Amino acid sequence: MKQYEYSYSEKKLGYSLEGEDIIFRVWAPGRETVTLALYDDPLDIRRTLHYMIPDEDKVFEITLAKDEVTPYYTYILDHEFEVTDPYSTAVSLNSLRSAIVDMENLKPPGWEEHKLPGAIAETDAIIYEMHIKDFTGHKNSGAINKGKYLGVIEPGTTHLGFATGLDHLKELGITHVHLMPVYDFLTVDENPDRFNDDSNYNWGYDPEHYNVPEGSYSTDPSDPGCRIYELRQMIQKLHEEGFKVIVDVVYNHTYRGRNSNFNLLAPEYYYRTRTDGSYSDGSGCGNELATERPMVRKFILDSLMYWVNEFKIDGFRFDLMALIDIETVRKAVNILRLANESIFIYGEPWTAGMTTLSDKLTTTKGKQQGLSFAFLNDNFRNAIKGDSNGEGRGFVHGNCDMKRETEIGLAGSIFYDKGRIGFGIAPNETINYINSHDNLIIYDKMKKIFSQSDESFIVRLNKLAFGILFVSQGIPFIHSGNEFLRSKNMLDNTYNSSFNVNALNWSLKSRNNGFYNFFKDLIQLRKKHPEFRLKTGDKIRESLKFFDVEREGCNCIGYTIKLDNKNVEEGKYTLVAINGHHESCLITLSMVRNHIEKQYGLTEDHLCIIEILNMDGLVTSKNSRGELDPHGVEIPGYSIMVFSLAERCVK
Incomplete structure (x- = not known):
């Protein structure tokens, strides 16, 4: 890897439609030969081969007339390995082969001119995190396209007379929809006949193709264009209803490691390694991307801009953001702000294990100051509810030790005074939350601590916790179902649990309607009272x-x-x-x-x-x-x- 550790090319990678031609480019510095393989069918063994020409930076390229090109392609490396394109924008069922589509032909009516929600201050946002399949996949969601992109935007769905789905979001009053991974991931079988298998489920934090929408959420995953068209439909409708759309991005690791297309194209370049050659594993998933290297950084920046330009995305949540080096984060923020001044950027300021990335390069608390992005605030979370999965108590459970940390959170986690010192300089640098998709959901956490208490007391504790959230300076974030006391059967990490555990059970809305109405009132309180949405650290200290x-x-x-x-x-x-x-x-x-x-x-x-x-x-x-x-x-x-x-x- 040493000979190409600092290699770089500005060329546009992937395929490009240029008039009557298609240009294919792939960076493969670890290979002597790269051959483009074209297929009529994703399962076909017959193919046509075209040898690609490398430039001095080892970008292999070939130009073909459109009528020479069939719908699916791969790259064959040194006559030994066959890989998909890391820059794929479409793939076949279950990611077997890259696909060629014309994005211009995959635009829903009104896509180009549809009205985007207006800019709002970040502290005016109320973020709602959802998993596409969870949101409408349950049998009582009322949706026709259950668990699909299109299910999210079906109007008029109800259960027991209460709004579900899109109408529920409108009724609740949130401003931003945060989508858990909607890029292509590997741990779900996209075959339609397996969609409803209870075990065929995953959150999606296992990336395969970063620039391709996940196929299992489309109505026809075997059609490479369908997932693109329907994701655009969903985003367009959410925009038209006044919601901004944030997507979860996982540029810290890939699902595959040594057998990934990245590593086979450029062995040992895309991943951080230890001195013994093993992969650094700060992600807890077996590897971590070497974001500080020029071509990895280029890929991330290209990918972010692709989502902005092709899907009109309004924001990004970075998984394990600490593993993305701070220089890459700075560059990402800069190019995204140039594209959209009001784009929302936040992430997790921690790792999931030891990393070889030096501390001075990790993107951790304090390094966000003044750089126009925010962190999910685990200090706030822990102050309110205690530890994530055990019986450790927070302020709402009577733990006096958490009083000062709770006050720091209420004041926006800024340097409020010498006794209350947060990590930010402004309230728009903290995403305040009680729970996200990870760990015990708060209802289950309350039940674990007070297992002998009656339901009315558990409800009261939930009211108190979310009450603190919505009067705190900063940006409130909730997980789908928090608003009507969603449970996950006391399981603390349901990323690959059964769909039965993860599906949003809409009967809870009627069962816990009193709590739901209180939750709605908290949102209205925050919207009606700008004093809970102060914009600067100075204004907070003054007021x-x-x-x-x-x-x-x-x-x-x-x-x-x-x-x-x-x-x-x-x-x-x-x-x-x-x-x-x-x-x-x-x-x-x-x-x-x-x-x-x-x-x-x-x-x-x-x-x-x-x-x-x-x-x-x-x-x-x-x-x-x-x-x-x-x-x-x-x-x-x-x-x-x-x-x-x-x-x-x-x-």
Whole structure:
């Protein structure tokens, strides 16, 4: 590998349609000969061979007339190995052979001119993570195209009178749909007759062809163009309904290692190795891509731009982003921002094992500062719920040790003060979440810790956890089904569990409709109140002030946010009170007045307290208790409450 470790070519790789010709190019520095093999049928053994010519950078190339080219192709290396094209944009069933398609002919009506959702500030986003098959695959989803791209966008689907699928997303009020892997992955059989096999399931974090949509989610996976057309249909409809679309990308490892098309084309180049020649395994999946090498970096940048240009993607979530070197991340952010100034970029700031990539090159917390991308915030997650899979407790379970870390999260994980130091400089650098697809889903985590408690208590803890999420500065992220208490049967890593475990059971929406309505209210609270969506670290430090709530124990958090309202009846401050203990705590008005005078330098002789949110949801004019006790308010155990502090109350 040494002789081509620093090789680089600017040439466009893959195939290109140029007038009446097709140009094939592949970088194969580890090979003496490369032969293009063309097939009429993906399972055919008959083929025509065309020898490719290398340039000085070992980019092998051939130009053929379109009428000479058949639909499927591979590359034969040194008359020994046959591989698909890493730059494939279409493949046959189960990724056996690369396919040639004309992307111009695979555009749904209105694709080019369809209206994209307008730009919004990142802290105004509410991200909803979903797996395509999970979302509508269950028998009660009401969808016709269950578990497919098209199933996601079917209008009017219901179960027991409650909206499912697309209409559910619209009703819920989220802004961004985060799609778990929709590129081509290997661990699911794409044969349609196996789609409903309970064991034929995977999340998809095992990439094979990065630029090809996954075929099992299409209605005809044997047609290489169908998956492209239907994924575009889905994205277009989501855009038209006002949702931005984020895709999960896994540029840290591949499913295959030494037998991958990458490694056979350029042995030992695409992967990091240890001194003994074995693969570095910071991914926990057997290998990791050497993103710092020029042609690996080029592939990643080309791939990202392909998804933006051909699928109008609005954002990317980088799996195990720490394994992608920081220089590649910087370059990716720069080219993506040039293409779309408002594109969303975030990732995981950790590895899944030891890596040979030096610490100074890993993309970890702190290195994102000022670089216009965000990290999934495991500090926030752990502060709220404790450890991911065990019985370790978080703030919502009464763990006093997590109070300060919870306050850091509430303040957007910035450097708030000397006692509350986060990893960011602005709230748009933190993706706050309770759980994602990984580990125990939060409902199961609550059940594990309080296994003897009744259901009403488990529901209350979930309300408290998500209440904290939606009043925290930063960007909230939820996993599909969190909104109606989804369970995964107490399994903590369901990436290849049965579909029966992973499918979104829509009957939970009716069963837990009270919780669902509370969850919707949390989203509306955040949307209606910009004080929970502050844009800068300076504004947070200036406006948000914590105060001590006196009680036995330490699990009450109180803070105010000073508002910019001019109308005294609209409220001058928002007060948030969070109780992570079974006993109630009291917040007196004198305590609040003293706090305001100390923190803001203002004297407030006349303040009335009006409920905005309690554990039943948003307080409306119909269920409002009006001005509360002028002496103060009691915060029940395991509760979150939000109040308006106004100079004069509306009668």
